[in-house]
Amino acid sequence: MDWYYKTIRFVPTNCNNEFLAAKCINILHGFSYRHDIRSIGISFPNWCNETVGDRISFVSIDKMALDYLLTQNYFKEMQDLGYFDISKTLIVPIECTFACFKRYQKIDKSSAAGFHRKIKRLAKRAHNRGEVFDNKKYNIYKQCDIRHYHSLAEESKSKGYGFRLNIQRTNEVSINNIPIFSSYGLANTAHTLQSVPII
Numbered sequence: 001m002d003w004y005y006k007t008i009r010f011v012p013t014n015c016n017n018e019f020l021a022a023k024c025i026n027i028l029h030g031f032s033y034r035h036d037i038r039s040i041g042i043s044f045p046n047w048c049n050e051t052v053g054d055r056i057s058f059v060s061i062d063k064m065a066l067d068y069l070l071t072q073n074y075f076k077e078m079q080d081l082g083y084f085d086i087s088k089t090l091i092v093p094i095e096c097t098f099a100c101f102k103r104y105q106k107i108d109k110s111s112a113a114g115f116h117r118k119i120k121r122l123a124k125r126a127h128n129r130g131e132v133f134d135n136k137k138y139n140i141y142k143q144c145d146i147r148h149y150h151s152l153a154e155e156s157k158s159k160g161y162g163f164r165l166n167i168q169r170t171n172e173v174s175i176n177n178i179p180i181f182s183s184y185g186l187a188n189t190a191h192t193l194q195s196v197p198i199i
Contacts, residue, residue: 001177003092005199006070007045007057009085017051020083022152024056025165025184027074029154032183037065039178041196042101042185047169052150059196061179063089098175098195102187104168 010020025042032038039062046053060066067089069075078084119135126133154165165184174193182188187195 001061003059003061003096003197004063004066004089005043005057005059005087005092005197006066006089007055007087007199008075009087010054011083011085015054015083017054018150018152021052021056022154022165023074025152026154027072028058028069028185029183031069031072032185035065035068037062038180038183038188039065040069040185041179041181041187041194043099043196043198044101044169045198047150052152052167057197057199058185059092059199092197092199096197096199098173099198100170100172100174100187100193100195101167101185102170102193103182103184104166 008024010017021044028040028042032040040058040060043057043059044052044055045057046055058066058069070086075084075086079086115138119138122138123133123135150167152165152167153162155162167186172193173195174187175195179194180188181194187193
C-alpha cells in the first residue's frame with residue numbers, strides 16, 4: 001500500500017503557525033464533509049514542544065482525493081500570495097517513520113468550561129429523570145495527568161461558536177489496510193487509531 005503526501009510550508013518566518021495550521025485543518029474539515037471523505041490525515045513533520053511547526057502535510061492512500069483537496073481556493077490563494085509553498089504529490093518513502101496525531105479531549109474535559117458543560121449535562125439528565133440535582137457532589141479540582149499537546153482555534157460553522165482543537169502526538173504505530181481519519185484528519189478512535197507518516 002502506497003501512501004502519498006503533499007506538504008505545505010508556511011513561508012513567512014514570523015508567522016503564527018498554529019493559526020495557519022488551524023485554517024488548513026478547517027479547509028480539510030469542510031472538504032471531508034462535502035465529499036464524504038475520511039481518507040486524508042494530517043502530519044506535522046516539524047512538531048516540537050513550542051509549536052506545531054512551519055509545515056503541515058496531508059497524507060492519504062487516495063492520491064486523487066489528496067490532489068483534489070489541494071485545489072481548494074484557500075490553498076491556491078495562499079500560494080499565489082507567497083504565504084504557502086506547496087509540494088507536488090509524492091510517494092512516502094518506505095523507511096519513513098510513523099506517529100499518531102489525535103484529538104486530546106482530556107484537556108477539554110478537565111478545564112473549567114469542560115467541568116461546567118458536564119454539570120449542565122448532568123443537571124439536564126437529572127431533571128429529565130425527575131430528580132433533584134446536587135452539584136456539590138462534583139469537584140472542579142479533580143487532578144488529572146495532562147500530557148503535551150498543542151491547541152488550535154477552530155470554529156464550528158454548524159453550531160456557530162469557536163472551540164479549541166487540542167492535538168497530541170504519540171509514537172503509537174497502528175497502520176490499517178483502509179485508513180480512516182476524523183474530518184479534521186486526526187486519528188479517529190471511534191473507528192481506528194491510524195498512524196501517519198512523519199514527512
